[in-house]
Structures are given as C-alpha cells and as structure tokens.
Amino acid sequence: MNSIDYIRPTTVDEAVSLLAKYKEKARVLAGGTDLIVQMRGGRYQLDAVIDGKHIEELNQLTYSKENGLVIGAAVPCHKIYGDENIASAYPGIMDSATLIGGIQIQGRASLGGNLMNAAPSADAIPALIAHNAVANIVGANGTRSVPVEDICSGPGRTTLDTGEILVSISVPAPSKGFGARYIRFIPRNEMDIAVAGAGVSVQLKNGKIEAARVALSSVAPTPLFVENAGNSLVGKEPSDENIQAAANLAKEAATPITDMRGTVEFRKHLCEVLTRRALHTAVERAREEN
Amino acid sequence: MPATKVHVTTTINGEPVEFLAEPRQSLLEVLRDVVQLTGSKEGCNDGNCGACTVNMDGRIVDSCLVLGVEAEGADIQTVEGIASADGLHPIQQAFLENAALQCGICTPGFLVSSKALLEKEPNPSEERIRMWLAGNLCRCTGYDKIVKAVMAAAKEMAS
Numbered sequence: 001m002n003s004i005d006y007i008r009p010t011t012v013d014e015a016v017s018l019l020a021k022y023k024e025k026a027r028v029l030a031g032g033t034d035l036i037v038q039m040r041g042g043r044y045q046l047d048a049v050i051d052g053k054h055i056e057e058l059n060q061l062t063y064s065k066e067n068g069l070v071i072g073a074a075v076p077c078h079k080i081y082g083d084e085n086i087a088s089a090y091p092g093i094m095d096s097a098t099l100i101g102g103i104q105i106q107g108r109a110s111l112g113g114n115l116m117n118a119a120p121s122a123d124a125i126p127a128l129i130a131h132n133a134v135a136n137i138v139g140a141n142g143t144r145s146v147p148v149e150d151i152c153s154g155p156g157r158t159t160l161d162t163g164e165i166l167v168s169i170s171v172p173a174p175s176k177g178f179g180a181r182y183i184r185f186i187p188r189n190e191m192d193i194a195v196a197g198a199g200v201s202v203q204l205k206n207g208k209i210e211a212a213r214v215a216l217s218s219v220a221p222t223p224l225f226v227e228n229a230g231n232s233l234v235g236k237e238p239s240d241e242n243i244q245a246a247a248n249l250a251k252e253a254a255t256p257i258t259d260m261r262g263t264v265e266f267r268k269h270l271c272e273v274l275t276r277r278a279l280h281t282a283v284e285r286a287r288e289e290n
Numbered sequence: 291m292p293a294t295k296v297h298v299t300t301t302i303n304g305e306p307v308e309f310l311a312e313p314r315q316s317l318l319e320v321l322r323d324v325v326q327l328t329g330s331k332e333g334c335n336d337g338n339c340g341a342c343t344v345n346m347d348g349r350i351v352d353s354c355l356v357l358g359v360e361a362e363g364a365d366i367q368t369v370e371g372i373a374s375a376d377g378l379h380p381i382q383q384a385f386l387e388n389a390a391l392q393c394g395i396c397t398p399g400f401l402v403s404s405k406a407l408l409e410k411e412p413n414p415s416e417e418r419i420r421m422w423l424a425g426n427l428c429r430c431t432g433y434d435k436i437v438k439a440v441m442a443a444a445k446e447m448a449s
C-alpha cells in the first residue's frame with residue numbers, strides 16, 4: 001500500500017490549493033466516520049488526506065434570529081444538538097443529529113460529511129432540505145452556494161467538482177409558525193441504517209399552510225426532494241385529508257429497491273406512513289412555536 | 291516506497307506521549323501496537339461495537355475511526371487511566387460486583403463510555419444509560435447487568 005500524506009491546513013485557501021495539487025487523489029477529512037471506513041475498505045487510492053477540522057470556517061457554528069444558522073462543514077453532531085437555541089429553532093436538523101450513530105459517532109460525525117458522503121440513506125440530508133439549507137462551496141474558481149437538494153447526484157456522488165470543498169451549510173432563520181421533523185424506520189431502536197426516512201417542514205400562517213417541504217431517504221439513488229408533495233399543501237389547512245394526500249404523493253415519488261432491509265412495496269408504504277407522521281408532528285411543532 | 295511516518299505529540303492519561311505513526315494507522319492501532327496500551331480492544335474496526343472507545347478532548351469516540359495522526363495536541367484518556375494508585379474506580383468496582391462482564395472484550399469500552407456519562411450526568415435514568423451505551427455492544431453478558439452496574443456506580447459515586 002502506498003503511503004499517504006496527512007495535511008492540516010488552517011485556511012480555506014490553503015485547503016483549496018492542496019485539493020488543486022492532489023486532485024482526485026485527495027479527500028477532505030471531517031469526523032472520518034465514513035471516510036476512514038471507506039479508506040480501509042479500499043474505496044479510494046489516496047495520496048493525501050486533508051483534515052478540515054483546523055480551518056476556522058469549517059468549525060463555525062453561529063445562530064441568530066435575524067441571520068439564521070451557519071454550520072461549519074466539520075462541526076460534529078453533538079455540538080449542534082448541544083446548543084439549546086439551535087436545537088429548538090431547527091427541530092428537523094436536531095432530530096437527525098441525535099439519531100446518526102451512537103454517542104461515539106456523534107462525537108465526530110458532521111452534517112457536512114453526511115452531505116458530502118451522499119449516501120441515499122443519509123439522515124441529515126432530508127432534514128437539511130426540509131429546512132431550506134444551502135451548501136457553501138469554495139474551489140479554485142471561487143465561491144458558490146447551492147441548495148442542498150441539488151448536491152447529491154448518485155450514491156456516493158455529489159455535484160461538487162474535483163478541487164472544491166464544502167465550507168459550511170447555511171440555514172435560514174425560521175419565522176413564527178415554522179415546524180419541522182425528521183423520522184426514519186429502522187429495525188432496532190438506534191445505530192442502524194434507515195429503511196426509509198422522511199424530513200418535512202411546514203410554515204403556518206393564519207391557520208393555513210403557507211409553505212411545506214418533503215424529502216425522503218433510502219428510497220432513491222439519492223436523498224429525494226419531493227417538491228410536489230410539499231406544494232400540494234400550500235394554501236390549505238393542515239387537515240388529516242390534506243396531509244394524507246401529500247403523503248400519497250411522497251409514496252408515488254419514491255423509487256426504492258428491494259434489498260435485505262426491505263422490499264420495494266414495504267419501502268413505498270413506509271414513505272406514506274413516515275411522511276404523514278412527520279407532517280403531523282411538524283404541524284404540532286409549528287403551533288407550539290406560536 | 292516505505293511509508294513515511296509522522297511525529298505526533300499528545301497527552302494520554304495525563305502523561306505527555308510522543309509517537310511515530312503512518313497517516314493510515316488508526317488511533318486504536320497506534321495505542322495498541324505503538325504505545326503498547328492494549329486495554330482498548332478491536333471488535334469490529336468499523337465503528338459499530340465500541341470496544342475501542344476512548345475519551346478524546348472530553349468526548350467519547352471510537353478510536354478505530356480516528357487517525358493516529360489526529361491525536362496531535364489532543365488529550366486522550368483510555369481504560370488504563372481509569373483506576374488510580376489507590377485502587378479501582380467505582381465504575382470498575384461496580385462492574386465486578388454486578389458480574390457485568392464475561393469474556394471482557396467489550397468491558398474497556400463500556401467503562402470509558404459509562405465514566406463519560408456519569409461525569410456529565412451523575413444520576414441518569416435507566417433509559418438514558420441504555421441510549422448512551424447504544425454504541426457499545428456486548429456478545430456475552432447481556433445488557434441488564436451492565437446497565438445495573440452503571441446505576442450502582444452512579445449511586446456509589448453520589449454517596
């Protein structure tokens with residue numbers, strides 16, 4: 001096995017030059033809970049591991065009611081759910097950060113790593129989509145911001161170019177009447193991969209739904225943003241029938257596969273059940289916010 | 291090409307330690323094979339079993355999912371650091387008294403994890419203990435005795 005370089009840049013610029021130098025022979029390291037397992041499994045032939053955890057922008061975690069939330073790409077889950085203001089303002093993100101792995105994994109795993117790993121089953125991605133999150137990316141050609149639903153392009157693949165690094169994830173400040181939820185189905189209580197999951201959000205105004213978003217995990221080659229399911233609720237009351245109709249649209253949109261974790265039929269059924277339940281909880285949470 | 295080794299300066303169980311590691315080597319491999327601290331165990335080598343749990347900068351982590359070179363400047367506590375010169379830590383004592391181990395491979399991880407919990411939350415509920423320890427697997431003892439031992443240790447430490 002060849003030897004690899006371990007490099008600890010302290011600025012984004014330095015990281016970008018390193019990525020330009022090593023190209024596809026380098027990966028950025030955040031918590032390593034995916035990358036170290038994959039390196040051991042021989043997925044990459046790397047010349048360099050670039051540790052992102054010593055770059056200030058990748059470690060930032062800032063929240064204000066006016067400007068919303070910025071999560072540095074390497075911030076571990078425990079910091080996110082350990083901050084009470086963030087946990088209460090971003091309930092869907094909070095749900096996913098508390099159920100990724102166990103305590104040991106949460107001590108290291110970042111939402112940035114979850115997004116860049118681009119697993120169809122990634123628990124944070126539907127929650128980020130539900131919360132309208134945007135990925136802030138830097139490369140040799142400058143900075144760009146991309147909605148999270150446009151990041152994953154296939155299992156383990158993203159729309160980032162070689163040489164680009166995810167610096168942070170921005171999430172708008174929720175306004176009054178906002179609620180969100182992420183739930184998944186797994187065969188045990190914790191430490192497992194989602195058979196299916198649903199991340200949803202609703203914005204209530206004067207008793208009606210002003211905006212809603214629905215995204216699913218583990219039922220397509222990428223986490224799936226089901227725009228029409230959320231849109232079907234706009235202008236309507238959050239009644240059982242309307243929520244059921246949106247859940248049916250989520251079920252229709254899912255294109256799962258059959259594997260050891262579940263069949264196509266079971267997974268589609270889960271999409272309906274999980275979307276419905278998640279929407280009900282999101283509505284309850286939105287009302288509590290009032 | 292011979293693997294290039296990196297010089298790492300760190301703190302393990304309160305003592306300054308220096309070692310040479312290949313960037314590929316996990317912290318677990320470094321602890322066991324380079325620093326000769328074999329208390330941390332390898333169960334799965336992929337983050338699922340928790341037998342390799344160590345405390346790094348105040349958080350428990352699976353040392354099989356940390357690179358040894360990441361230990362630069364860190365403060366690491368392993369199972370070897372739990373007992374003091376005066377004897378076993380109350381958590382270790384409680385594991386013995388409650389028969390919370392059989393083969394013992396999982397025990398170092400359970401001890402490091404439980405200690406971190408009790409330092410943060412001195413009086414956790416049974417449910418909280420079970421959730422906290424979800425990243426530690428045991429193939430022999432069963433979890434009831436382990437959870438009872440942690441509850442007994444919490445009581446002992448509070449008295």
Ligand SMILES: Cc1cc2nc3c(=O)[nH]c(=O)nc-3n(C[C@H](O)[C@H](O)[C@H](O)COP(=O)(O)OP(=O)(O)OC[C@H]3O[C@@H](n4cnc5c(N)ncnc54)[C@H](O)[C@@H]3O)c2cc1C
Nearest residue numbers: 027030031032033034035101110113114116122123166337
């Ligand atoms: C035991 C166990 C249980 C798990 N349980 C869950 C679970 O319940 N739900 C779930 O969704 N996942 C789970 N995972 C997977 C993993 O923990 C998560 O995907 C985690 O969020 C990855 O984050 P990380 O910081 O460890 O990423 P890393 O492993 O450091 O990186 C992941 C990928 O992203 C790339 N990357 C990281 N940072 C950047 C960046 N800034 N710019 C560009 N690329 C970057 C890396 O090169 C790598 O390809 C589990 C893993 C283990 C080992």
Ligand code: FES
Nearest residue numbers: 333334335340354
């Ligand atoms: S050996 Fe590290 S978690 Fe199993």
Ligand code: FES
Nearest residue numbers: 392393396428429
């Ligand atoms: S005592 Fe053998 S694995 Fe726990």
